[in-house]
Amino acid sequence: MWHRPGVRESGRGMMAEESGQQDDRLDPLVRSAFREALVVSLIWLAAMVWSVGVSWWLGYGRSVQDLKLVLGFPEWVFWGIVVPWVSCAGISWLFAVCFVRDGELGEDLEDADDLGLGG
Amino acid sequence: MWRSSNAVLLLAQQTDAASRVGSGAMLMLVLFIAGSLWIGVLANRAASAGGFMKGFFLGNRGLGVWALALTATIQSGGTFMGFPSLVYSHGWIVALWIGSYMVVPITGFGILGKRLAQLSRRTGAITVPDMFRVRFGSPTLGLMSTLFILFYLSFLMFAQFKAGAIVLQLAWPGGTDLALSEDGAGISEWRYHVGLLVFATTVVGYTLAGGFLAAVWTDLFQSVLMFAGVMLLLVASLSAVGGLEQATLRSLENTGPGFVFGPGYAADGGDHQFLPLSLAISFFVVWIWGGVGAPAGLVRLMASQNTNVIRKSIYVLSIYNLGIYLPLIVICVCGRALLPNLAKSDEIVPRLALLTTAGWPGGSLVAGLILAAPFGAVMSTVSSYLVVLSSGVVRDIYQRFLRPQAQRDELRMAAWLTMILAGLISVAVMWSPPKYLQVFIVFSTSGAAATFLVPAIMACYWRRATPAGAAAGMISGAVVVLFLYLCGIMGWSPAQAIGAAGGFRPWFLLGLEPLIWGLLASSSSAVLVSLLTAPLPAEHISRLFDRRASAEGEAV
Numbered sequence: 082m083w084h085r086p087g088v089r090e091s092g093r094g095m096m097a098e099e100s101g102q103q104d105d106r107l108d109p110l111v112r113s114a115f116r117e118a119l120v121v122s123l124i125w126l127a128a129m130v131w132s133v134g135v136s137w138w139l140g141y142g143r144s145v146q147d148l149k150l151v152l153g154f155p156e157w158v159f160w161g162i163v164v165p166w167v168s169c170a171g172i173s174w175l176f177a178v179c180f181v182r183d184g185e186l187g188e189d190l191e192d193a194d195d196l197g198l199g200g
Numbered sequence: 201m202w203r204s205s206n207a208v209l210l211l212a213q214q215t216d217a218a219s220r221v222g223s224g225a226m227l228m229l230v231l232f233i234a235g236s237l238w239i240g241v242l243a244n245r246a247a248s249a250g251g252f253m254k255g256f257f258l259g260n261r262g263l264g265v266w267a268l269a270l271t272a273t274i275q276s277g278g279t280f281m282g283f284p285s286l287v288y289s290h291g292w293i294v295a296l297w298i299g300s301y302m303v304v305p306i307t308g309f310g311i312l313g314k315r316l317a318q319l320s321r322r323t324g325a326i327t328v329p330d331m332f333r334v335r336f337g338s339p340t341l342g343l344m345s346t347l348f349i350l351f352y353l354s355f356l357m358f359a360q361f362k363a364g365a366i367v368l369q370l371a372w373p374g375g376t377d378l379a380l381s382e383d384g385a386g387i388s389e390w391r392y393h394v395g396l397l398v399f400a401t402t403v404v405g406y407t408l409a410g411g412f413l414a415a416v417w418t419d420l421f422q423s424v425l426m427f428a429g430v431m432l433l434l435v436a437s438l439s440a441v442g443g444l445e446q447a448t449l450r451s452l453e454n455t456g457p458g459f460v461f462g463p464g465y466a467a468d469g470g471d472h473q474f475l476p477l478s479l480a481i482s483f484f485v486v487w488i489w490g491g492v493g494a495p496a497g498l499v500r501l502m503a504s505q506n507t508n509v510i511r512k513s514i515y516v517l518s519i520y521n522l523g524i525y526l527p528l529i530v531i532c533v534c535g536r537a538l539l540p541n542l543a544k545s546d547e548i549v550p551r552l553a554l555l556t557t558a559g560w561p562g563g564s565l566v567a568g569l570i571l572a573a574p575f576g577a578v579m580s581t582v583s584s585y586l587v588v589l590s591s592g593v594v595r596d597i598y599q600r601f602l603r604p605q606a607q608r609d610e611l612r613m614a615a616w617l618t619m620i621l622a623g624l625i626s627v628a629v630m631w632s633p634p635k636y637l638q639v640f641i642v643f644s645t646s647g648a649a650a651t652f653l654v655p656a657i658m659a660c661y662w663r664r665a666t667p668a669g670a671a672a673g674m675i676s677g678a679v680v681v682l683f684l685y686l687c688g689i690m691g692w693s694p695a696q697a698i699g700a701a702g703g704f705r706p707w708f709l710l711g712l713e714p715l716i717w718g719l720l721a722s723s724s725s726a727v728l729v730s731l732l733t734a735p736l737p738a739e740h741i742s743r744l745f746d747r748r749a750s751a752e753g754e755a756v
Binding site for chain 2: 106107108109110111113114115117118120121122124125128129132133136137140141142143144145147148150152153154155157158161162163165166167169170172173174176177178181182183184186187188189
């Protein structure tokens with residue numbers, strides 16, 4: 082039994098961030114969380130492209146003669162892993178301090194069956 | 201010349217050091233066990249305020265920054281134990297294999313953290329199935345999630361019990377084996393059985409006393425120990441080998457070009473590729489989205505105190521990960537330079553610890569700490585599984601379907617009985633353990649993520665998601681991962697010379713990890729079925745997504 086009939090259905094809206102009347106009612110914490118999740122996903126994608134891309138470019142299909150060391154790391158490890166890793170630590174700090182918004186999480190719903198689930 | 205004379209010296213040192221490992225490691229383990237039991241008692245006091253269910257299974261939603269940051273996204277003990285062995289065997293390429301951990305802190309907390317913490321309060325959810333049940337208005341979906349969680353956690357629990365027993369057995373005074381390998385060579389049967397009983401009694405005992413908080417605090421305890429151990433070993437190894445440049449060049453001499461370049465070193469000189477491009481991309485997906493979708497991690501996000509805690513956890517974990525993973529890689533590269541021909545690659549960290557701290561005052565204790573750290577990781581992992589498993593049985597089955605009117609004492613008794621029973625079953629199953637269990641750990645981790653990630657994201661952000669859509673996402677993700685693992689294990693797939701070597705491997709369809717196919721199946725079926733089925737009532741969705749009447753006009 083996936084759906085109880087006889088109750089007004091929600092709109093055909095998609096993601097939490099929407100335009101119009103529904104957007105006005107949307108809890109600001111849901112909106113900021115969704116926006117932050119999108120930015121985080123882009124950061125993940127950028128890190129993947131940089132890290133895998135640079136490592137592939139400088140570190141695959143090479144011979145010993147090509148080996149260059151930077152601070153003791155193979156060149157591809159330094160530019161493809163160490164540098165983005167340190168950058169990501171900095172970006173994470175900036176993201177947490179400057180971009181993430183605090184909000185009220187609200188009180189616990191004392192009885193979930195207030196939502197009419199039964200069982 | 202250097203190599204041959206030093207090899208003799210190293211061998212002599214190792215033999216001498218191995219005979220001393222038992223007392224140091226056993227002392228650290230005894231201290232660790234005592235510390236964990238004490239934590240259980242403290243957690244019992246802290247959790248006893250308020251209602252039993254929320255206190256015992258969710259720590260009254262009181263997790264602070266350190267507890268959340270260092271325990272919510274870190275993988276199980278098994279992952280930590282296998283990682284050094286991979287670096288030793290395949291070289292610098294493992295830095296790319298684990299490279300996605302650079303974004304784990306930001307993804308682990310930034311994608312679902314804030315919203316899940318809010319949604320769990322709005323639904324009054326104490327467990328992950330609880331959250332699905334109320335969010336999607338479907339007891340059926342709640343029950344289905346409970347059954348999936350019980351299924352995956354059973355595999356994970358059994359494997360960890362075996363690992364815990366083996367660590368205790370190896371730390372036995374006079375023991376000389378240092379690896380956690382599962383091949384059983386040299387394993388003494390009675391020591392294994394005593395180890396199993398001591399491990400089970402300890403972990404069930406303190407989890408019984410302190411519930412969720414005991415699991416989290418021991419996890420925190422071992423994370424701090426692990427950090428201290430890695431820092432000490434980093435300094436010791438680099439000074440022993442004469443710097444990182446020396447370590448890289450000497451390990452290259454001891455192996456071959458594959459040790460410093462992709463796709464990684466293969467000891468047999470064959471054409472096996474540890475990390476071809478397809479798997480490099482795969483692991484950037486697997487570690488990140490597998491972590492976000494892990495049920496034990498989701499529960500901890502639900503238990504976070506407030507948004508400020510979630511925000512600060514991002515940068516605390518960033519610093520922790522930077523201080524653990526890159527140094528561990530450096531340590532193991534030093535290990536390949538100093539100990540070039542270990543028969544068991546799993547032994548690299550303890551052997552290196554014994555070698556490099558031999559001249560230190562209290563060196564055997566440092567080595568003991570490093571050997572004891574995996575035991576702590578295993579114990580805290582089992583403890584957290586016990587809590588999730590017991591909450592699934594008590595909250596989602598017993599209280600929901602069998603005894604809705606059960607009171608505090610009855611629920612407490614049910615929780616305790618469930619944990620004791622889980623411990624007894626695990627001991628019984630592992631009394632004569634199957635040879636290889638690592639594959640079940642990997643399968644269960646991938647399977648759980650493929651099952652829960654997409655429904656959890658939909659629950660948090662998609663108003664139009666329906667219970668049938670969430671169920672389709674769970675089932676299809678689970679089935680695809682199970683199928684690809686079965687194909688690999690049963691030999692139904694074509695031979696593939698990629699990935700970590702080992703007898704049990706999944707089918708890397710098109711060279712990609714099974715989790716990627718699981719997530720693709722899960723997301724496409726969840727969206728499609730949601731769009732084809734009737735949406736949930738608007739009032740229900742509004743309660744979970746929109747401003748509350750009392751909160752109208754409040755600034756954020």
